[in-house]
Amino acid sequence: xxxxxxxxxxxxxxxxxxxxxxxxxxxxxxxxxxxxxxxxxxxxxxxxxxxxxxxxxxxxxxxxxxxxxxxxxxxxxxxxxxxxxxxxxxxxxxxxxxxxxxxxxxxxxxxxxxxxxxxxxxxxxxxxxxxxxxxxxxxxxxxxxxxxxxxxxxxxxxxxxxxxxxxxxxxxxxxxxxxxxxxxxxxxxxxxxxxxxxxxxxxxxxxxxxxxxxxxxxxxxxxxxxxxxxxxxxxxxxxxxxxxxxxxxxxxxxxxxxxxxxxxxxxxxxxxxxxxxxxxxxxxxxxxxxxxx
Amino acid sequence: xxxxxxxxxxxxxxxxxxxxxxxxxxxxxxxxxxxxxxxxxxxxxxxxxxxxxxxxxxxxxxxxxxxxxxxxxxxxxxxxxxxxxxxxxxxxxxxxxxxxxxxxxxxxxxxxxxxxxxxxxxxxxxxxxxxxxxxxxxxxxxxxxxxxxxxxxxxxxxxxxxxxxxxxxxxxxxxxxxxxxxxxxxxxxxxxxxxxxxxxxxxxxxxxxxxxxxxxxxxxxxxxxxxxxxxxxxxxxxxxxxxxxxxxxxxxxxxxxxxxxxxxxxxxxxxxxxxxxxxxxxxxxxxxxxxxxxxxxxxxxxxxxxxxxxxxxx
Numbered sequence: 001x002x003x004x005x006x007x008x009x010x011x012x013x014x015x016x017x018x019x020x021x022x023x024x025x026x027x028x029x030x031x032x033x034x035x036x037x038x039x040x041x042x043x044x045x046x047x048x049x050x051x052x053x054x055x056x057x058x059x060x061x062x063x064x065x066x067x068x069x070x071x072x073x074x075x076x077x078x079x080x081x082x083x084x085x086x087x088x089x090x091x092x093x094x095x096x097x098x099x100x101x102x103x104x105x106x107x108x109x110x111x112x113x114x115x116x117x118x119x120x121x122x123x124x125x126x127x128x129x130x131x132x133x134x135x136x137x138x139x140x141x142x143x144x145x146x147x148x149x150x151x152x153x154x155x156x157x158x159x160x161x162x163x164x165x166x167x168x169x170x171x172x173x174x175x176x177x178x179x180x181x182x183x184x185x186x187x188x189x190x191x192x193x194x195x196x197x198x199x200x201x202x203x204x205x206x207x208x209x210x211x212x213x214x215x216x217x218x219x220x221x222x223x224x225x226x227x228x229x230x231x232x233x234x235x236x237x238x239x240x241x242x243x244x245x246x247x248x249x250x251x252x253x254x255x256x257x258x259x260x261x262x263x264x265x266x267x268x269x270x271x272x273x274x275x276x277x278x279x280x281x282x283x284x285x286x287x288x289x290x291x292x293x
Numbered sequence: 294x295x296x297x298x299x300x301x302x303x304x305x306x307x308x309x310x311x312x313x314x315x316x317x318x319x320x321x322x323x324x325x326x327x328x329x330x331x332x333x334x335x336x337x338x339x340x341x342x343x344x345x346x347x348x349x350x351x352x353x354x355x356x357x358x359x360x361x362x363x364x365x366x367x368x369x370x371x372x373x374x375x376x377x378x379x380x381x382x383x384x385x386x387x388x389x390x391x392x393x394x395x396x397x398x399x400x401x402x403x404x405x406x407x408x409x410x411x412x413x414x415x416x417x418x419x420x421x422x423x424x425x426x427x428x429x430x431x432x433x434x435x436x437x438x439x440x441x442x443x444x445x446x447x448x449x450x451x452x453x454x455x456x457x458x459x460x461x462x463x464x465x466x467x468x469x470x471x472x473x474x475x476x477x478x479x480x481x482x483x484x485x486x487x488x489x490x491x492x493x494x495x496x497x498x499x500x501x502x503x504x505x506x507x508x509x510x511x512x513x514x515x516x517x518x519x520x521x522x523x524x525x526x527x528x529x530x531x532x533x534x535x536x537x538x539x540x541x542x543x544x545x546x547x548x549x550x551x552x553x554x555x556x557x558x559x560x561x562x563x564x565x566x567x568x569x570x571x572x573x574x575x576x577x578x579x580x581x582x583x584x585x586x587x588x589x590x591x592x593x594x595x596x597x598x599x600x601x602x603x604x605x606x607x
Contacts, residue, residue, distance in 0.1 A: 016527070017520040125515030125546050136520045243452045252519045258507045259519035 012249055017136040019249030021202070021245050021262065025135060025145050027150035028198035029211060030240040032231035035195040036216030038188055040189040042170040045217075047084060050099045052196045054080040054106030059130040060113035069130070073197035073205070074149065079182055080106070081193035085186045110205075133204030135262045136243065146198060153194035160187050165226055202241070203263040203291055211237060214270035218277035225271070240269035315531065322418050330446060332382040334440075335394045337570040338426050338579075339384040339411070343458045345575070346439045346457045350450050351354045351382070357391065358569055371399075380406065381444050387412025388423035407442035414438055424568065428493035429469060432576060436461045468581050472498055475584065485526060485535040485556075487549045488513045491566040494583060496541065502527050512549060512568065537561065537590040542599060543568045564591035566592070573602045 006015045012018055039048045055077035062072025080102065087098065096226070114127050156267060157164065167174035175181050191214075199208030215237035223229035244266030252259035330351035336342030340355035348354060356373055377394060378401030385394045387410045398408060412424055414434055425431045440458045444451035476499035485499045487490065491510040495502055508522035529535045530552065538556040540549070542565040556563050558563060564586045570579055579600075586597035 009520075012523070015520050015524045017523050021520075125512075128515055128517065129546075134517045136518060136523060137546070139547055139551065249520060252521050258511065259517075259521075261517050 007056050008246065009250065009253075010248070015249075016068075016140060016162050017138075019139050019248060020140045020143060022242060024138055024198070025202050025241040025245060025266075026238055027146050028195075028202045029215070029237035030234050031150045031153045031191075031195045032199045032208070032211040033215040033219075033237035034154060034230055035188070036212040036214075036237075037219065037229050037233050038220055039155070039163055039192060040213060040216045040220055042188070044192075045209075045213050045265065046096060047099050048192060048196065048212050050103040050106070051077055051080055051084070051182075051192060052200055052205050052208040052212070053103045053110075055193075055196055056130050057106050057109040057113060058203060059200060060110045060117060060126060062115050063130065064117035068142060068145065068196060069198055070145055070149070070201050073200045074194070077193035077197045077200075078190060081188070081189040085182075085189040096098045105179075118280075123229040129204070131201075131204050132261065133202055133207060133263045135248075138201065142201070142239050149194050149198055153191045156187055156191045156194075160184050164188055167203055203266055206223040207250065207263050207267055210267045210270050211241070214267070215240070218270070218274040221274075221277040222280045236270065236273045240266050240273060243269050295585060296501075302337055302594075314405055329378075330382070330443075331380045332443075333380040333384070334339070335385045335391045336385065336426075338432075338576050339386070340385060341389050341503060341570055341576045342436055342461070343384060343431055343439055345461055346436055347443055348453065348457060350447055350453070354380075356394070374401075376405070377401075380447055382407045384407070384409045384411065384439065384440070386410075386423065386425065388417065388421055389427065389555070390421060390423040405446075408446060409435065409438045409442060411435060413584060417563055422489045422492055424490045424493065427491045427580075428577070428585040429465070429472060429497050429580075433462055433465065464577050465580075466583065468577060471581065471584050475588055475591075476498070479588075482537070482591055483529075483535045484537045484539055485529045485552075485561075486541075487552055488541040490541045491539055491583065493578070494604065495587075498584065498587065500587075502539075503535055512546070513544070518548065526597065530561055533561065535561060537587065538563045539587075540565050542566065542597070560594075562594050562596040563598050564590050565600065567600070571600045574600070 015101060016047035018194040036048070042135075055073045058074070058076030059069050060072070061076070062069040065072075084099070084102070098202040110130065114130065117126050125134065125137075129137065161183075163174065164187070166177065166179055167181045167184050168188075171181055174184075195212060196208055201212055202208075215233040218236050219229045219232035223232050244262050247265040247269075248259055248262040252266075311347065329386055330347070332340075332343045332347055332351040332353045333356060334343045334353065335354040335356050336359045339351050342440075343351070344353040346598060354376060356526075360493065360586050374397050377397045383394070383398065383406065385398075385408070389396075395410075398406075398424045411431065412419070412421070415431065417425070417426065440451075440454040443454045447454075468566065476497075480499040482498075482500045483503050484495055485504045486495070486502055486509060487504075489506070492502060492509075504526055505522045508526055510519055511518040511522070531536065540553055540556075540563050545553075553563060564583070566583060570576065573581075582600050586600070589595045
């Protein structure tokens with residue numbers, strides 16, 4: 001037996017649900033980490049979370065209508081992101097209020113759609129899949145769409161990288177330099193919608209915040225430059241996602257014959273990375289602690 | 294408690310046809326002819342047995358023609374609560390399948406009301422497979438308990454109820470004979486399932502269920518399945534290691550649909566099973582139809598994905 005087999009058990013990579021989860025999970029982690037860095041810098045973490053919760057209405061509508069859940073998440077998240085940018089509430093307290101109310105409405109509609117889907121649609125497990133994710137039941141047919149969505153989000157961020165960075169650090173400064181702050185904000189919001197939809201497909205609508213905010217927050221705790229923060233966020237999110245899938249697969253052998261949910265492991269690894277990032281910031285001379293879990 | 298999040302709603306069966314047939318079943322024995330007794334079967338299969346034993350002496354009503362209700366989803370309406378609270382005899386499944394019924398009964402205490410909890414009747418642990426009516430020993434025990442309860446409520450008709458139990462037992466004889474014959478001919482037949490719905494029927498018929506039980510539980514409870522289990526089920530179908538896929542018609546999701554499609558592509562016959570009385574069936578004819586479908590699948594390789602309109606009489 002190779003030493004590697006102790007960590008990566010035989011059959012892991014040959015398993016189709018695992019392969020789909022690895023591909024879609026990596027895409028969700030990378031896009032969420034990149035968009036998340038800007039979201040955290042802009043102080044829009046709560047809006048990012050609300051967007052994910054509102055998008056669950058789309059995910060549950062997809063279950064009810066029998067269409068691809070990714071399309072459902074995507075449609076509602078894009079609508080909500082556009083509406084939030086369009087409303088353009090400047091006062092931070094009022095923005096939190098509006099966001100909170102929208103979050104409530106979104107989850108309320110989700111509750112109704114899940115109820116209808118369960119009664120009429122003959123589906124089972126929709127509530128868990130939509131809210132907490134069900135990575136090993138993602139159909140392989142979704143892979144091309146997921147890769148396409150991830151690509152579009154990354155290209156959009158790359159195109160507006162400099163003005164987005166500037167306006168995220170200081171909107172006033174960006175305005176003074178002549179950057180199109182509103183258009184940049186709208187593109188960021190749409191990229192956020194794409195990231196949130198992908199994350200909702202993998203770890204569920206409620207936990208997608210963890211993938212969006214966690215790696216970015218951990219990276220921004222110690223990285224001193226935006227480029228490095230992006231690289232660290234991607235590394236943390238990606239490693240946590242693949243590590244979580246591996247641990248969930250392995251947990252089949254150390255739990256009584258079932259295995260624990262992937263979402264739990266991913267979120268736990270991200271949290272550990274966040275704690276380690278705090279240690280790294282306190283004692284910056286110990287580079288060993290900078291490594292993500 | 295895992296059993297309390299069991300199963301999601303059935304759904305497809307809430308068809309107009311079923312509503313009509315249950316309405317017919319109820320109106321057939323309800324009303325003034327009921328002699329003032331009302332009996333409730335929480336699940337429609339228990340209501341069917343209730344009305345066969347009570348004959349004209351009780352009005353029988355089924356609450357859940359879709360019993361596979363997620364407690365998160367099911368909301369007992371005030372009228373359902375009133376009906377259950379005022380009934381003279383209630384048959385509930387137990388095993389976490391209908392926990393709301395027990396709560397309604399506890400909220401409306403009535404010393405004269407007779408309650409038959411099938412789990413307690415059979416002495417089953419709470420973790421047992423809740424789909425007990427597929428076990429050939431279950432309904433005869435329920436029928437006897439129903440007759441005893443009715444005799445306490447209407448002692449004058451005790452002899453009638455006992456005679457109905459004998460009739461009921463006799464009417465199950467063709468099914469029992471068919472089960473024995475199947476076991477003789479096809480003992481050890483390997484089968485795959487999506488949920489543990491008909492597992493006890495398959496075991497009584499001598500089949501060997503190769504699907505991991507943890508996968509059946511995950512699908513039944515709507516939980517994330519282990520990828521190892523999914524791969525194992527797919528291998529069973531793709532490599533023709535089973536002769537039949539037994540498919541729960543009432544709880545489906547993208548995963549069970551993918552198993553169904555894989556079985557079709559691999560040429561493995563599919564037998565659809567149900568969690569409530571299908572339209573136009575009595576308990577006896579339903580069980581015989583399921584067994585006949587299994588026999589068809591094993592001996593001729595023919596699928597019976599949905600049961601046709603039932604023959605009706607037991």
